[in-house]
Each structure stands twice: as structure tokens, then as C-alpha cells.
Amino acid sequence: MANDELQSLDLGYDPNFVPDSVKTFVVHLYRHIREKNVYEIHQMYESSFQSLSERLFKDTPWPSVDAVAQYVDNDHVFCLLYREMWFRHLYARLTPTVRQRIDSWDNYCNLFQVVLHGVVNMQLPNQWLWDMVDEFVYQFQSFCQYRAKMKNKSEQEIALLRQFDQAWNVFGVLNFLQALVEKSTIIQILEQEKLGLEQFTANDGYDYNGGSNVLKVLGYFGMVGLLRVHCLLGDYHTGLKCLQPIDISQPGLYTIVIGCHITTIYHYGFANLMLRRYVEAIREFNKILLYIFKTKVYHQKSPQYEQILKKNEQMYALLAISLSLCPQSRLVDETVNSQLREKYGEKMIRMQRYDDEAFAMYDELFSYACPKFITPSAPNFDEPLVNYNQDAYRLQLKLFLYEAKQQQLLSGLRTFLKVYSTISLAKLASYMEVDESTLRTILMTYKHKTHAVDTAGKVISNADVDFYIDDDTVHVVESKHAKRYGDYFLRQVVKLEGVINEMDSIKLE
Numbered sequence: 001m002a003n004d005e006l007q008s009l010d011l012g013y014d015p016n017f018v019p020d021s022v023k024t025f026v027v028h029l030y031r032h033i034r035e036k037n038v039y040e041i042h043q044m045y046e047s048s049f050q051s052l053s054e055r056l057f058k059d060t061p062w063p064s065v066d067a068v069a070q071y072v073d074n075d076h077v078f079c080l081l082y083r084e085m086w087f088r089h090l091y092a093r094l095t096p097t098v099r100q101r102i103d104s105w106d107n108y109c110n111l112f113q114v115v116l117h118g119v120v121n122m123q124l125p126n127q128w129l130w131d132m133v134d135e136f137v138y139q140f141q142s143f144c145q146y147r148a149k150m151k152n153k154s155e156q157e158i159a160l161l162r163q164f165d166q167a168w169n170v171f172g173v174l175n176f177l178q179a180l181v182e183k184s185t186i187i188q189i190l191e192q193e194k195l196g197l198e199q200f201t202a203n204d205g206y207d208y209n210g211g212s213n214v215l216k217v218l219g220y221f222g223m224v225g226l227l228r229v230h231c232l233l234g235d236y237h238t239g240l241k242c243l244q245p246i247d248i249s250q251p252g253l254y255t256i257v258i259g260c261h262i263t264t265i266y267h268y269g270f271a272n273l274m275l276r277r278y279v280e281a282i283r284e285f286n287k288i289l290l291y292i293f294k295t296k297v298y299h300q301k302s303p304q305y306e307q308i309l310k311k312n313e314q315m316y317a318l319l320a321i322s323l324s325l326c327p328q329s330r331l332v333d334e335t336v337n338s339q340l341r342e343k344y345g346e347k348m349i350r351m352q353r354y355d356d357e358a359f360a361m362y363d364e365l366f367s368y369a370c371p372k373f374i375t376p377s378a379p380n381f382d383e384p385l386v387n388y389n390q391d392a393y394r395l396q397l398k399l400f401l402y403e404a405k406q407q408q409l410l411s412g413l414r415t416f417l418k419v420y421s422t423i424s425l426a427k428l429a430s431y432m433e434v435d436e437s438t439l440r441t442i443l444m445t446y447k448h449k450t451h452a453v454d455t456a457g458k459v460i461s462n463a464d465v466d467f468y469i470d471d472d473t474v475h476v477v478e479s480k481h482a483k484r485y486g487d488y489f490l491r492q493v494v495k496l497e498g499v500i501n502e503m504d505s506i507k508l509e
Contacts, residue, residue, distance in 0.1 A: 123212060
């Protein structure tokens with residue numbers, strides 16, 4: 001870690017100095033890991049590591065792994081885990097150098113190789129294992145963005161990028177995640193669980209028979225990691241296929257770690273949105289936004305709190321887009337709907353129009369809420385160096401706006417279909433100011449654009465208003481849904497109780 005140390009000396013930081021509190025931290029963490037004391041490991045990882053970072057290492061790295069190794073019997077696996085945390089802290093608090101990015105890749109390679117091919121006899125908290133996968137994908141994304149900004153790179157940086165061209169290679173990243181899924185046999189475990197032969201979810205992924213949970217849980221989270229990587233690459237179909245073994249209609253291990261829950265549904269919903277499966281996207285965004293609304297108060301002290309709030313806002317923007325393209329507000333809970341109207345009510349009204357202002361709204365919301373798309377290929381170092389970090393985003397935006405324009409063309413037709421139960425083709429054509437053959441094309445387009453193919457290859461409908469044509473007459477079929485009054489009354493009862501309690505607390509003179 002010589003390069004890390006050289007850079008850090010500029011910060012007035014000695015990588016070999018280990019404060020007593022850090023010695024105590026690593027000694028205790030090492031002991032708890034050896035004793036498989038998951039509760040204590042979780043406390044130290046979530047609480048002690050954060051508070052020490054805040055107190056002693058706000059703007060410097062932690063002590064180097066070489067400095068702490070002597071306090072943990074030079075244990076190889078513990079040192080890999082410590083370095084994983086060391087780099088994560090560095091990425092969160094400072095800007096990593098190209099050398100540090102490469103070193104972090106090497107550390108993940110060594111750590112995952114041990115998990116895949118070694119004998120790992122540990123139980124680690126689900127939060128830590130999720131953070132490993134989450135950070136692995138984040139650092140890959142960060143490296144791709146960094147490498148794509150070639151204009152102001154120094155000769156030394158370019159030389160290192162040329163020399164270590166396999167660092168954060170997209171195939172390497174995908175292969176590690178896929179290997180974790182396959183080696184853990186997690187897909188088979190989840191299948192067995194459906195038959196009542198496994199207790200994976202019931203045990204929160206932990207092994208209570210003296211074994212290790214590390215490979216199994218990393219394999220499980222690896223499926224979410226694959227979904228995220230494929231979304232960053234713009235391959236939504238493959239991403240959803242990777243997630244298929246996890247039944248997201250049910251609670252599972254992914255719902256236990258809040259960061260995993262949000263990441264899963266955010267990328268799942270976004271992929272469905274891009275594949276025109278609007279109803280599925282709306283349904284899942286609604287569920288997760290309602291969940292966050294009810295539980296975010298419990299996560300205020302969590303290190304992930306800011307990220308939870310950011311993703312919450314992004315998912316409201318994606319829900320606004322989905323509902324503008326596919327007006328199915330019956331799928332949205334009243335609480336979520338009122339929040340949505342507060343945030344995006346005006347913009348959603350404007351997005352219903354077919355003009356430049358509407359497309360500017362789609363552009364704005366998509367740009368705010370979409371993932372940070374990446375170009376995974378290395379630049380051609382022999383050509384003039386340019387920045388290409390925005391290329392993937394611009395392509396996805398272009399494809400999305402192209403789809404939005406086609407959908408918006410149909411909003412006029414939808415308006416007429418909502419007014420009539422039957423209308424002749426000639427009359428509808430005159431209202432829409434087109435000839436009959438053009439109208440038939442528009443009606444066919446409507447049928448096509450309101451249907452999509454789901455993951456199982458089945459054609460599904462997103463239409464709130466459907467129709468069929470019989471003898472040159474359009475017969476409209478509007479889906480009627482039973483109104484749900486229960487939620488509304490329950491909320492009003494709670495409000496009334498709050499008012500009564502307030503009145504009771506007022507002392508009259």
C-alpha cells in the first residue's frame with residue numbers, strides 16, 4: 001500500500017500510527033469474528049466503525065492494513081475484510097487515486113477468491129455482506145465514470161490505466177457476481193425453500209448448525225448486484241432475468257436490509273419502466289414508497305439515511321413518469337398519491353400534453369431519477385483523448401424520450417375513448433382530424449404500446465382503457481375497479497384521535 005501511504009503523507013496522516021481505540025476495535029472485531037458472534041460483529045460494524053470514523057478519520061484514511069495486522073495474528077481473511085472497510089471509508093470520505101482504485105479491485109478479487117475457493121468458517125451480519133456487494137458494484141460504476149473522463153488525465157494516470165487494463169473489467173465484475181450466485185447454489189436453495197425443504201429466509205440467511213452464511217448470502221445479494229450492473233449497462237431484460245429466483249412479491253432476505261430493499265425495487269422498477277411494463281413498475285414503486293413513508297423515522301440514525309431519502313425522491317420521479325405514460329392511479333395508495341401530487345402534481349399535468357414543454361419535463365425527471373449509466377469499455381489511448389462519460393446516459397435518454405413521444409401521441413386517442421362506450425370509426429377519425437386508414441394505424445399503435453411482454457414471455461396489458469372493433473364501430477372496454485374506502489376511513493379515524501388527544505391536553509383557564 002506504498003502509494004496510498006505516499007499520498008496520505010500529504011494529508012498529514014501517518015498510515016503506521018494506530019490509535020489505542022483502533023487497536024481495541026480490531027482486536028475485539030477479530031475475536032468476535034472467530035467466535036461467530038454475529039450480534040457483536042454487527043454492533044461493531046454498524047456503530048463502532050462509524051463513530052471511530054467520525055471522531056478520528058473524518059478526512060483521512062484509517063491506519064494501513066500492515067499497521068493493524070500484528071494485532072490480529074496477521075490473519076489473511078481478517079486483513080482482506082479490514083481492507084474492504086478501509087477502501088469503503090476512503091471512497092466515502094476522500095477521492096481515491098487511480099492506484100487506490102486498482103488496489104481496491106485487487107482486494108475484492110482476493111476476498112471473493114477466498115470466499116469462492118477457500119474454506120470460510122465465518123458468520124457475518126447481512127448488512128456487512130450486502131455492503132460488500134453494493135460497494136463492489138458502486139466502485140465498478142465509479143471507475144467506469146472516472147476512466148471515461150479522459151481529457152484532463154495526467155500521463156502517470158494514463159500509464160496506470162494502460163498497465164492495469166483488467167482492473168474493474170466488466171466481464172470480471174459480472175463473472176465474480178455470477179460465480180457467487182452459482183457456487184452458493186442459492187437458486188437451488190430458494191427452490192428447495194418453496195417446497196418446505198430449506199429454512200434460508202426463515203433463518204435470515206444465517207447458519208445455526210455451526211456452518212457459514214457468507215457464501216450463501218453473498219450469492220443471494222449477488223443476484224441484486226447483477227440486476228444493478230445490467231441496468232447500468234442498459235440491458236434491462238437480462239437484469240430482470242438475474243433477479244427472477246427472488247420472489248419480490250414476498251418478503252425475503254432482500255427486505256431485511258433496507259439498503260438492499262430499496263436498491264432492488266429501484267432497479268427492478270426502472271427496468272420494467274424501460275421495458276414498457278408500466279403497471280408492474282407502478283405497483284412496486286407504490287409498495288416501496290409506502291414502506292419508506294411508514295418506516296423512515298426508524299432509520300434516521302442509520303449511515304444509509306441520506307441515501308434512503310435520495311432514492312425515495314428518485315422513485316417518486318419515476319412513479320410520476322410511469323403514471324404519465326400509463327394513467328393507472330388506482331394502483332397507487334392514497335398516502336403515496338398525496339405525496340406524489342405535492343411533489344410533481346403540476347409537472348404531471350404538463351406531461352399529459354404533446355408539446356416541447358412536456359418533453360422537457362420528461363427529460364428533467366428522467367435525468368434526475370435514472371441510474372448513472374456507464375460505458376464499460378476502455379478508451380482508445382492512441383486517439384485524441386475525449387470525455388465520454390455522458391455517452392451511455394445520452395443514449396438511454398434518447399431511447400426513453402423516443403418512447404415517451406410515441407406514448408404521448410396516444411393521449412389524444414385515450415381522451416376520446418374515455419368519453420364514449422361506442423363510436424364509429426368515421427366519427428372518431430373526424431374528431432381526431434385524420435382519415436380512417438390513419439386512424440386504424442393509430443388504433444393498432446395504441447394496442448401495441450399498451451401491451452408488453454413480461455419476463456415469462458407472456459403478453460400483458462398496461463391499458464386503463466381498451467377497445468375492440470366490430471363492423472367499423474369501436475367498442476370501448478374501460479376497466480372498472482372496486483373502490484377501497486377502508487384505508488381512507490382508518491386514516492381519518494387516526495387523525496380524529498390525534499385532534500381529540502390535542503384537545504384533551506389543552507388546559508382551560
